[in-house]
Amino acid sequence: MRYEIDASLIKLLLPDIVLAEDGLARLDERAQRSSVAQGFAERGHFFDAVGAMWVAGELVHVEDLVLHDAHMDSRAPSHELTIAHAILRARRRMWTSDANWSLTRAGLAVLSGAAGYEQEIPRAGVAKTKDDEDTDALLSAELAEIDAVLERSTRLLDEHLGKPVLDQSPKPAPSKAGGDPMGLFDDEEWDEASRLHEWCRLIPLADTMPCVLGAALLFEGWEKIEPLRRQHWLGGLLVSSYLRARGKVTSHLFSFHAGLRAVRHELRRAKDRRTRLQAFLQGMTESAALGLKEMDRLSLAHTQMELRFKDRRSNSSLPELADFILSRPIVSSAMVAKELGVTSRGALNLLNDIGVREITGRGRYRAWGII
Known part of the structure; x- marks a missing residue:
């Protein structure tokens, strides 16, 4: 095209x-x-x-x-x-x-x-050390030696019993992507x-x-x-x-x-x-x-929240909460507690103080957001 x-x-x-x-x-x-x-x-x-x-x-x-x-x-x-x-x-x-x-x-x-x-950038917590790589190499060599012994034994038994000996040499497999070695995807x-x-x-x-x-x-x-x-x-x-x-x-x-x-x-x-x-x-x-x-709605919501904390003390968590609410479509009390480093009860008090609307209306699960 x-x-x-x-x-x-x-x-x-x-x-x-x-x-x-x-x-x-x-x-x-x-x-x-x-x-x-x-x-x-x-x-x-x-x-x-x-x-x-x-x-x-x-x-x-x-x-x-x-x-x-x-x-x-x-x-x-x-x-x-x-x-x-x-x-x-x-x-x-x-x-x-x-x-x-x-x-x-x-x-x-x-x-x-x-x-x-994935090989260039090791994943956190699972990066292999040099000792691990050496251990894997030794284990692979031993397994390959065992496979060779089994293959020779099978060939000798077939010759002794008079069975036709088939060529069982491994054939090169088509190359696969590193994330899909079996070619399933x-x-x-x-x-x-x-x-x-x-x-x-x-x-x-x-x-x-x-x-x-x-x-x-x-x-x-x-x-x-x-x-x-x-x-x-x-x-x-x-x-x-x-x-x-x-x-x-x-x-x-x-x-x-x-x-x-x-x-x-x-x-x-x-x-x-x-x-x-x-x-x-x-x-x-x-x-x-x-x-x-969307920017009009966020600007209006930000102005309304500013009225709530403009006269608060300088170490108040409300300005930080306002920025977090603006950056997420919804927030829960657990998310606020984790982000601000406060307790669940403190997160609920902050959400009530800042005046953001609750959008779920559920008792067991509550969420707030800008509508």
């Missing part, structure tokens, strides 16, 4: 390009000078993760994602919730790294979980490395276009090439990272999926290329509009 966009198609897409460019510029400018920018950026990670699952056809509640992220699940997490949390962690990793990191070879290898990455005919390389070749082409059109082109290419079938959600995150790398949205990591979920599936999957690109551009415009509305 050819991904070049001719002048006639750009002319047809021009109104959508202008709307998307204007919306993203307004959102970035507002977020850069807003007092709730940090909380807005943190909340965006949660809503974009839920939106990515929605676009993929899965329903994950943002409340469950918040509790799972805080390790306070009320039940065992579902498979969809685990994927949503992986999206959340990937967005945080992108945001804390350099703007261009996720589009580099090293960044893509980390985000896609390519073979060899990876398809040998689906070369993810070459597909990912093919998608990366679109980045120089996207750089020659306006920011939003280049981002739409990259997302269209990701949908068509499908480099990572088990991490298809990564395409939208890379689009957000691309907008940040181009300098279009630098105040936060843009929540592309949050607005894309508002675009109908028939438009996102249309056969006509113009319709698809328009759908992706409309998704960016919708995300920008939702971001501005």
Whole structure:
């Protein structure tokens, strides 16, 4: 498939390009000078993760994602919730790294979980020492020697009994990815490395276009090439990272999926290329509009909470609680107690003092948030 966009198609897409460019510029400018920018950026990670699952056809509640992220699940997490949390962690990793990191070879290898990455970065608490590696090597050598003795014994018995001796020499097995040694998940005919390389070749082409059109082109290419079938959600995150790398949205990591979920599936999957690109551009415009509305609500809530603690003593925990409430879609008393280092009773008193609305109305489980 050819991904070049001719002048006639750009002319047809021009109104959508202008709307998307204007919306993203307004959102970035507002977020850069807003007092709730940090909380807005943190909340965006949660809503974009839920939106990515929605676009993929899965329903994950943002409340469950918040509790799972805080390790306070009320039940065992579902498979969809685990994927949503992986999206959340990937967005945080992108945001804390350099703007261009996720589009580099090293960044893509980390985000896609390519073979060899887990060996490069040992996991906390399970790192192998040199003594452990030496012990494993000795054990492997002894087991190989035992296998060789058994093979020779079997061959001699077959010769003594007159049975035909079969060639049992080991045949080289096809190489598997480091995370899938048995080949249970990876398809040998689906070369993810070459597909990912093919998608990366679109980045120089996207750089020659306006920011939003280049981002739409990259997302269209990701949908068509499908480099990572088990991490298809990564395409939208890379689009957000691309907008940040181009300098279009630098105040936060843009929540592309949050607005894309508002675009109908028939438009996102249309056969006509113009319709698809328009759908992706409309998704960016919708995300920008939702971001501005969210910032209005957070600013109003922050102003109301400030009235509660502006005359309090300097060591009051209410300002820190306000920042924490702004950074999460919901909070529970246990989350507040863990974040502020207070008791459960103290957390409830702080929540009552700051005046945030309770959104559950349950006796056994209570949660608060900004509506």
